[in-house]
Amino acid sequence: MPDSRSAILRQIRTALGRGPLSDSAAAVDAYRQAHGLPPRAAVARPLAGLPWPAGFAHHPGPAGKDEQMSVTPCLAGIAEIGSLMLASGPDSPTTLNFVPDHHLIVLPAGHIVRHFEDAWTLLRALPGGLPRATNIISGPSRTGDVELTIQLGAHGPRSVHVLLVEDGPAAGG
Amino acid sequence: MDVSSPRFKQKAVIALANPTLRQALGQSRKGFVNKRAELVAALPEFEALRDQARDVKNHVLENLDHYLERFDSAVTAAGGHVHWARDAEEARNIILGICERVQARTITKGKSMVSEEVNLNAALEARGYTVVETDLGEYIIQLAKEPPSHIIAPAIHKTKEQVSDLFEAAHGGPRKTTVADLVTEARLVLRDKYFKADVGITGGNYLVAETGSSIIVTNEGNGDLTQTLAKVHIVTSGIERIVPTLEDVSLFLRILARSATGQETETYTTLSTGPRRPGDVDGPEEFHVVLVDNGRSKMLGGKFQDMLRCIRCGACMNHCPVYGAVGGHAYGWVYPGPMGSVLTPLFVGLDATYDLPNACTLNGRCQSVCPVRIPLPELLRELRHQQHQRGISPPVQRRALGVWRFVAERPGLYQFANRLAARALKSLGGRDGRLRHLPFAGGWTALRDLPAPEGKTFLELWHARKA
Numbered sequence: 001m002p003d004s005r006s007a008i009l010r011q012i013r014t015a016l017g018r019g020p021l022s023d024s025a026a027a028v029d030a031y032r033q034a035h036g037l038p039p040r041a042a043v044a045r046p047l048a049g050l051p052w053p054a055g056f057a058h059h060p061g062p063a064g065k066d067e068q069m070s071v072t073p074c075l076a077g078i079a080e081i082g083s084l085m086l087a088s089g090p091d092s093p094t095t096l097n098f099v100p101d102h103h104l105i106v107l108p109a110g111h112i113v114r115h116f117e118d119a120w121t122l123l124r125a126l127p128g129g130l131p132r133a134t135n136i137i138s139g140p141s142r143t144g145d146v147e148l149t150i151q152l153g154a155h156g157p158r159s160v161h162v163l164l165v166e167d168g169p170a171a172g173g
Numbered sequence: 174m175d176v177s178s179p180r181f182k183q184k185a186v187i188a189l190a191n192p193t194l195r196q197a198l199g200q201s202r203k204g205f206v207n208k209r210a211e212l213v214a215a216l217p218e219f220e221a222l223r224d225q226a227r228d229v230k231n232h233v234l235e236n237l238d239h240y241l242e243r244f245d246s247a248v249t250a251a252g253g254h255v256h257w258a259r260d261a262e263e264a265r266n267i268i269l270g271i272c273e274r275v276q277a278r279t280i281t282k283g284k285s286m287v288s289e290e291v292n293l294n295a296a297l298e299a300r301g302y303t304v305v306e307t308d309l310g311e312y313i314i315q316l317a318k319e320p321p322s323h324i325i326a327p328a329i330h331k332t333k334e335q336v337s338d339l340f341e342a343a344h345g346g347p348r349k350t351t352v353a354d355l356v357t358e359a360r361l362v363l364r365d366k367y368f369k370a371d372v373g374i375t376g377g378n379y380l381v382a383e384t385g386s387s388i389i390v391t392n393e394g395n396g397d398l399t400q401t402l403a404k405v406h407i408v409t410s411g412i413e414r415i416v417p418t419l420e421d422v423s424l425f426l427r428i429l430a431r432s433a434t435g436q437e438t439e440t441y442t443t444l445s446t447g448p449r450r451p452g453d454v455d456g457p458e459e460f461h462v463v464l465v466d467n468g469r470s471k472m473l474g475g476k477f478q479d480m481l482r483c484i485r486c487g488a489c490m491n492h493c494p495v496y497g498a499v500g501g502h503a504y505g506w507v508y509p510g511p512m513g514s515v516l517t518p519l520f521v522g523l524d525a526t527y528d529l530p531n532a533c534t535l536n537g538r539c540q541s542v543c544p545v546r547i548p549l550p551e552l553l554r555e556l557r558h559q560q561h562q563r564g565i566s567p568p569v570q571r572r573a574l575g576v577w578r579f580v581a582e583r584p585g586l587y588q589f590a591n592r593l594a595a596r597a598l599k600s601l602g603g604r605d606g607r608l609r610h611l612p613f614a615g616g617w618t619a620l621r622d623l624p625a626p627e628g629k630t631f632l633e634l635w636h637a638r639k640a
Contacts, residue, residue: 062455065368081438090452094401098394116423123419130251130384132456133401134444141394142440143356145310145326147333148201151356154309155363156394156441 013166021165024106025050028071031104031161041069045091047106061093063100070096071104075126076119077112077162081138084162085119087126088133097135103157105137108165176521178505181528185499194330198500201329205491208435209542222428227546229421230482233413234473240382240415241464247385251447253460261291264465268293268374268407271461272302275405277371283389283396284308285376286324286485287409287465289507290520293374305366307395309359316343322501324508325433325487330500363395373403373457377410378484379425380462383418386444387462390429394441406445406457412464413481425484428544433486468520476555480515482545489539489549495532504529511539511549518556523565530556573613591630599628 013019019027024047032039043058052058063070072092076085084105088094097103113119123130141156152158177184188194213219233240245255258264264287272280280302282288294315297304306315310328314321316339321327328336336355341348344362349355367373375396377387387408389396400406416422430436449456472481490496490510501509505526506517514529530553539549560566561574580587602608602625610618617623629637 060454065364083438083442088453088456089450090454093453093455094397095455098397098401116426117420120419120423128450130386130444130446132445132447132450132453134386134446135397136442136444137440138438138442139440141392143309143393144434145308145313145328145393146331146336146352146355147197148204148326148329149333149352151352153360154356154393154395155307155360155367155398 018109018164018166021106021108021167022051024071024163024165025052025056027163028104029053029056031102032069035102035159037068037102041071041104042067042093042096042100043070044072044093044096046073047071060091061096063093063095063098065099067095067100069102069104070100071106072096073106074111076122077107078114078116078119078136079112080115083136083138085123086135086137087123087131088135089128089131094133094135097137098141098156101153101157102159102161103137104161104163106163106165108167110167176506176517176525178517178521178526178529181503181505181532184503184505185532188499188503193332193335194500195498197330197332198497201326202491202497205433205435205487209431209488209491210435212431212435212437216427216431219428219431222424223544223546225424226428226484226544227482229416229424230484230545233415233417234478234481237412237415237470237473240417241412243382244380244385244415247382248447248460248462249385251385251460252450253385253447253462256461256463258291258463258465258467260467261465264291264409264463264467265293265296267463268409269296269300271405271407271459272297272300272372275371275459277302277405279303279305279366279369280372280374281305281307281366281370281399281403282311283373283375283391283399284311284327285374285409286321286507287376287411288374289321290467291409291465293409305363305370307363307366307393307399308391309356309393309395312359312363313339316340320502320507322509323487323490324485324510324512330502364398367398367402370399370403372405372407373399373401374407374409375400377408377414377462378429379422380410380415380464381417381419381422381444382415384444384446386446388422388442388444390426390439390442392434392436392440397441397443400443400445401456403457405459405461406448408445408460408462409465410462412466412469413483429484429486432484432488432542432544472519477515477519477552479547480512480519480552482547483512483516484545485512486544488542488544489547492538492542494534494536494538499532511553512547515549515552515556523556523560523563527560527565530554530560588630588632592633595626595630596628598626601625 040057042061042063045060074084075087140152140160141154142152143154248255256267294304306312313328323329378390379388430439448460489512493510496510504513508516518526533553535550606625607622608625
C-alpha cells in the first residue's frame with residue numbers, strides 16, 4: 001500500500017537523520033536555539049520559500065559584518081574528502097559563506113558526487129559557465145599559525161553544519 | 174625585500190644559539206612531518222600522483238607560452254584583466270597604478286609569496302596606502318616587521334608569548350595569553366579591515382588556462398574575505414603556476430595539502446573567475462591578474478627548469494635538517510630551505526648567495542618528499558659547480574680542489590697519498606682513535622671529535638679480502 005511504503009520510508013529517513021527539504025527550516029531553527037542565536041539569518045533565495053517559523057527573520061544577503069548565521073544551498077557534496085561546492089550568483093552571495101559565524105548548508109543527497117572530477121562536470125554544465133566564485137569548503141575556518149595549535153574560526157565561520165536532505169532546490173547556488 | 178643571504182653563516186650561528194627559536198622550530202616541524210607521513214601511508218596511489226603531477230608540470234613548462242595565452246584570453250572573456258610583469262619593478266608599478274586609479278586607501282592582502290618577492294608592501298606603504306596582511310601568520314610578522322620564515326607557516330618561529338607581546342603593543346590591552354583569545358582578537362581587528370578595503374590582493378596557487386580562474390587554497394578563509402569584500406581584487410602569481418584544466422587542479426589538490434600541512438585538504442579552495450556579474454550583490458567590481466616573470470622565463474630550457482615545477486608546499490623545508498636547525502630567516506631572502514637555496518641564487522645572483530647551495534648535506538630528504546619530484550640536491554650541486562666555474566667559491570677551497578684533482582687523476586699517486594694519510598691520521602688519533610684537532614677541519618673539531626681512520630685504505634682492505 002502506498003501509505004505503508006511512504007510511512008516506512010519516512011521512518012527510515014528519520015532514523016537516518018534525512019528528511020525532506022521542507023524539514024530543514026525547522027532544523028535550522030533548532031540549531032539556532034541550541035546555539036543561543038537570535039531568530040535571524042541570511043538565507044539564500046532558493047531557500048526563502050521554506051516554511052520558516054513565525055518570527056524568524058531572513059534576508060537574501062549579502063551578509064553584513066555582524067551577521068551571525070547563514071543558510072545556503074550547494075551545488076555538490078564531494079565525497080572524496082567531504083567537501084561542499086558552492087557557486088556564487090545573484091541567488092547565492094559569496095559573503096554568506098565567509099562572514100557569519102555559523103554556516104548551514106543544505107545538501108540534497110542526490111547532489112553528492114564521488115570525486116572532484118564529477119564536481120567539475122557539474123560546474124561546467126551551469127548555464128552561465130563557471131561562476132564568479134566557486135567555493136569548495138571542507139569545514140570551519142581554522143588556523144595553526146600560533147605554535148601550530150589548531151584554532152577554529154580564524155576569520156570565517158567557526159561552525160559549518162550540513163543539512164542532508166532527500167530532495168532539494170535544483171542545482172545551482 | 175633586502176637580500177641578507179651573504180650573512181647566512183652569522184645568522185645561522187645566532188639562530189643556533191636561540192633556544193626559543195629552536196623550541197618553536199622543533200615542535201612545529203615534527204607535526205608537519207608526522208602528519209604528512211600518516212596521510213601518505215594512507216593513500217597508496219600517492220607516489221603515482223607525484224609522477225602525474227611532475228608530468229603535468231613538465232608538459233605545462235614545455236608549452237608555457239600556449240597556456241599563458243589561453244589563460245589570458247579566458248580571463249579577458251570572463252571580464253577580468255591580465256597584466257604581464259617582466260620584473261619586480263613592473264609588477265609593483267602595475268599594482269600601484271591600479272591602486273592609484275581606484276583611489277584606494279586601505280589594501281588587504283591574503284598570503285602571496287610573489288608579493289614578498291617583488292617587495293610590494295614597502296612600495297605600497299611608501300605611497301601612503303594602509304596595507305594589512307590578513308593571514309594570521311603574515312599579520313603577526315607584519316606587526317613584528319619581519320619577513321616570513323616559512324612559506325606556508327610564516328610565523329613558525331614565533332612563540333605564543335611573543336605573539337601576545339606583539340598584539341598587546343598593537344591592539345592595546347588587556348593582554349591575551351591563550352591561542353584562542355589571540356586568534357579571536359585578530360579576527361575582530363581584521364574583520365573591520367576586510368569591510369573597509371578598497372583593494373584586496375591575493376596570491377594564486379593555480380591559474381587554470383581552460384577557464385581563466387585563479388585558485389587560492391587556505392585554511393583561514395582570509396583570502397576569501399580579502400577578495401570578496403574589496404572593490405578590486407588583484408591576483409599576483411608567477412607565470413609558472415598555470416595548469417591546463419580543472420582535472421589537473423584535482424590532481425594538485427590531492428597532493429598539495431598532504432605535502433604542505435599534512436591535511437587531506439585545506440579548508441577552503443576557491444576558484445575566482447572574473448569580477449562581479451550582473452545581479453551579483455557581492456564580489457569585487459574589478460578582477461586583475463598580474464603574471465610575474467622576474468627571472469622565471471630565463472630558467473626555461475636550462476639546467477634549472479625543473480625548479481619551475483615547484484608548487485610552494487614547504488615539504489622540502491619541513492624535512493630539511495639544516496632548515497630545522499637554523500630556521501628560515503638565516504637564508505636571507507623570501508624563499509628559505511632547499512627550494513629557497515635553489516631559487517635565491519637564481520633570482521638575486523650567485524655572488525650574494527654563496528652559502529645557500531653549500532648549506533646542504535645532500536641527504537636527499539627534500540627530493541624524497543617533493544610532490545613534483547624536483548631533484549633539489551642535483552640542482553644545489555649544479556649551483557656549487559657554477560660557483561666554482563665562475564670563481565665565486567673561496568680561493569682556499571679552489572686551490573684544495575685543484576690539488577685533489579691533480580692527485581685523483583693519477584691512481585698510483587692517489588693510492589699512495591691515501592695510504593699515507595690513513596696511517597698518519599690513525600697515529601694522530603692515538604689510543605682512543607679520536608681526532609681533537611685537524612688542519613682545515615676546525616669547524617668540525619671545535620664542537621666534536623672526528624673519528625680517526627682505522628689505518629688501512631678501502632683498496633688495501635679490498636685486495637686483502639680478495640687474496
